[in-house]
Amino acid sequence: MNSKIISERPELLAPAGSMEAFFAAVDAGADAVYTGLKEFSARAKAKNFNLKEIEQITHYMQQRGKKLYIALNTLVKENELSLLIDTLGALEEIGVDALILQDLAVWKLAKDHFPGLELHASTQMTIHNAAGVKMLERMGFTRGVLAREMTLDEIAAIRKQTTLELEQFIHGALCFSYSGQCYFSSFLSGKSGNRGRCAQPCRRNHRYRQQEGYYFSPNDLSAIDLLPELEKAGICSLKIEGRMKSAEYVHKVVSAYRQVLDAPEKQRKTVLQEAKLLLKESFGRQPTKGFLSGGQPSDMAIPAHKGATGRFLGEITRVRGGEITFKTKEALHLGTRLRVQPAIDKSGTAFTVRQLMLGKKTVNKVTANSLVSVPSPFNNVFKAGDTVFMVSSPSAFTMSDSACRRKLSNVRPPAxxxxxxxxxxxxxxxxxxxxxxxxxxxxxxxxxxxxxxxxxxxxxxxxxxxxxxxxxxxxxxxxxxxxxxxxxxxxxxxxxxxxxxxxxxxxxxxxxxxxxxxxxxxxxxALFPLATGRAGKQQIRVQLRDSRDQRILQDPIVDQILIPLTGQNLQHANKLQRRSRQVIWDIPFVIFDKDWLDTRNAIRQLAQMGYSNFRLNNLGHFIIFDKMEGMKLYSSFRLFSLNSQAIAALAELGISEAELYIEDDRKNLADILRHQLPIPTAMTAYASVALLTSRVKIKNVRSDNPVLSDRDDAFRVQQRQGLTWLTSETDFSFIANIPEFENSGCHNFIIDLSHLGPFSQEGKQVLDAVKRGYDPQGCSKFNYESGLE
Structure with missing residues (x-):
């Protein structure tokens, strides 16, 4: 064990989505800052930085003995590889302290060609067990950002098995889904969270059996009470979320955590209470410790709570032109920033308070529970019943963008x-x-x-x-x-x-x-040349839920079946032995350490029975196959093949066939397939993809009835394998496009009938569509035709 990792105080790592937020983080006492470029950032809507600015703030941090990490944590399209290479070269020359990445193309290119770059694995890679961390260590990463679903006990167990630096989110917005495994925004709008463009449909109001609620909108993580436990568990970097947040938010949150981390043991209780008051002024959502404390958190996603940030002040009772009147729950001052949220589920409108009126009297401030009128610059925008939130106070951290740039103008590289x-x-x-x-x-x-x-x-x-x-x-x-x-x-x-x-x-x-x-x-x-030959034999695989449906192999069109690796299916493995070459076992992408040995032993038992085909869904799966000869490993879409270099990375790790990415569009898929790839590819041509996969249980919502959005999009919520799965009632189909894929060089196709069953009426209709080459009625094309942003 690396005693240095354990004995040093944890690093306090702050977000910066703007120049003002960067200086707010440094001023508040951050040990390190992470930020993004205008390209390849998982917070594409943040202001972000250009390379010249990155160079300046890198030198600024290095002069102060602090660190700057660059988040290149989005998936990269094929035509972006050239820009990615230029970016990696520039960042290596600048000397940034590390890259935070998701796409294996970034890993491969940096590892092979830019050795001056230190690599951190983003939480988008869904690293949630010791095997995943060991795999990162094997791949040359120096740090892993663990999944936000981890408990303190699970983190401590991982710490005992690795010397890799471990980073954990401790404060800020949470995703309902495992990071990197959400397709909700992409499916509905083409705006992919894995490309930094999440439209946050999870924050919208939904209905289940006429009961409205924000079922998928989690509260904000706040682990300020657990800092000693996190340090004891072996976390070396305490990460605050918030690259989309204001400088005021960053300053107050970083200040709060800095105070508690630096407080002497005897004063910690008092300092903690003061820090919590400071956090209350940061205008976040209701706080939750998430999964860190262990067990299922009851306060993580509360359907009755709207997922809006800011402190709720009241509801508008009267509107006159641009003037709103409401009874405020808290004191208000001139200079406070408000956001008015419509009663319908749409974006709010924010403005700064320039005038306050009590009756006909103009005042500088009002006390809590006052009926106050506030003129706004927006005429006829607001309605009675709209809610009012306080999102900024007059005492905000104030350093203008121009002042920030003046401060950086004389910065030089460290001597x-x-x-x-x-x-x-x-x-x-x-x-x-x-x-x-x-x-x-x-x-x-x-x-x-x-x-x-x-x-x-x-x-x-x-x-x-x-x-x-x-x-x-x-x-x-x-x-x-x-x-x-x-x-x-x-x-x-x-x-x-x-x-x-x-x-x-x-x-x-x-x-x-x-x-x-x-x-x-x-x-x-190292980029691949264009391919010459595209010949190949079409393979159709049917993905099942129940191994007892294996008789679908009798259908002449079906070449192989994909079977989930579950206890129930393993009971029937002996009945499939004679068809072992036609069976691919699909390993669950979430395997916590308590289930790890059972999963590994089950796979080894299957190998002894003659099974050799396995589909991998997470980096932690690779280690299972150490010293196992003759295995054929397939990667699923959950390992992100959005470009040819990611496919090359998977081939290097031992994958025999890479599944292309389900979020992808026609142009990018054609761009990938026109290159001379190192391994064959596959594509899911029909499925009901899990838009969200979560460790959060939703009370009183079952799969018997759909959950409906405010736009009447229909979804199903299922609880299985200890997880919550949200799937669309609308399946997607690329069946009619199979000839296009084949002409481009992809010949292996997955028809996922795990939600229908191959012998149901709907399942039979899908298989008939495959035979006839058309898309079943009512299906979505996902992003194939409309494009992936």
Missing amino acids: ETVDLQVDVNPQQLQLTATIGTEKQQFQYPVDSFPATQQSLDQAILRQAFKATAGDPFILGKLECGELPEIVIPPKQLKQIRRDLYAALGQKQQQQKQQLRTEHLQSARS
Whole structure:
């Protein structure tokens, strides 16, 4: 075990989606900040940063002994690989402290071609057990951001089995679904959460049996009470969510956690209460500890609570043009920012309070429970019954964008230490400069004269060469041989120093440029050429829920079946042995450590029975197959093949066939398939995909009736395998597009009938559609035709 990881105090890691939020985080005491670029960021709606700004804030942090992490944590399309390569090259040259990533293409390209980049695995990779963490360690990651569904006991158990740094979210917005496994926004609008464009349909109002509620809208995580337990469990980085949040939010939340982390043990209780008051002023949602405390949290998703941020003040009772009147639950001041939320489920409208009226009297502030009128700049927008939230206070952290940029304008890269060996004779001064492991020699002629008083000595040389103002260097050791009794004019030594540091700087810049060019050329040469042959035999696989439906293999159109690895299906494994080559066992993507040994043993038992085909859904699955010969491993869409480099990464990890990504669109799929890929591909051509997969149980909602959105989209909620699954009542189908896939070079197709059963009337209709080449009536095309954002 790496004792350093355990013994050091945890890092407090803050979000920054804007320049103002960045300085708010630093001012409040963050040890490290994570942010995103304008491309490849899972918070695409945040302001984010360009590369020049990243360079400036990186140097700003490094000068203060702090760290900056860049979130490149979205899935990358095929035509974005070139830009990704340029971005990786630039970030390596800048010297950012780490990348946070989801797409295996980023992992492969960085690992193979940009070795100066440290890699952190995003929570989007759904790492939730020791096997997943060990796999990250094997892949060269230095840190894993664990799934937000973990309990403290589960984290502590993982800590005992790895030396990898572990990071955990401790505060901010939660997703109802496992991160990286949500297709809700994408299915309804084409705006993918895995591409940083989530439209948050989970926050909308839904109906079940005429009972309305916010069933999928979780409260905000707040683990400030659990900091000692998190540290004891082995978390090295405490992460605050909020790249979409204001500078005020970031400042108050980071300040609160900083106070508690730094508080002496005897004062912690008092400081904790003060910090909670500060958190209350951050205008988040109702707090929950989530799963950290263990068990099923009753306060994580409360249907009666609207998922809006801010503090609820009241409902509008009267509207006159742009003026609203309501009874406020809390005191109000001029300068407070309000958001008015319509009674119907639409976006709210925010404005800053410029005038307050009690009756006909204008005031600067009102007390709680006052009936107050507030003019707004919006005429005829609001209605009686709309709710009013306070989202910012007059005491907000205020540092303008221009002030932030002025503060960064003079930032320079941290100075590098130069060790000097000085050798002198009356005609020449020879310098050997060492930076890190790199040595360079320089010779300079000197006009010396014999010393009559103070001769040249080591102190004079050190004084001459330590003055490095304006240069990106600082003098470290200075050693010299025997010095002659001479004097070199100070002006000449000063000029030699200037020339030396200028030459070192130029040489370093040339080396950096050369290294970047080599790395970029290496990465670009790794991209796949266009394919030539596209021949192949069509394979149809039917995905089942129950292994007893295996007789579907008697249908001539069906080549293989996919069977979930469940206890019930394992009981019938012996009946399938004679057809073992036609069976692919589908491993559940969530396997907590308490179930790990049983799953591994079941797979080994299946291998002994002659089964060799397994479908992997999570990075933690790879370790199961260590030292198992003759296995054929398939990747599912949950391992994110949105580009050819991700497919190459999966091939490197041992995958024999990669399933293409179900969220994808026609153009990107064609872009991938026109390349010469290292392994064959497959595509799910028909399914009812789980839009959300969650550890949160929803009380009093069953699968007997659909859940309806305010737009009448229909969904089913099911509880199975200890998880909650939300599926659309509308299946998606690419069956009619199978010829397109085949022409592009994909010949393996999955028909998922696990929700219908292959022998039900609906299941038979789908199989008939496969035989005839059409899409069943009423199906969605997902993003295939409309496009994936």
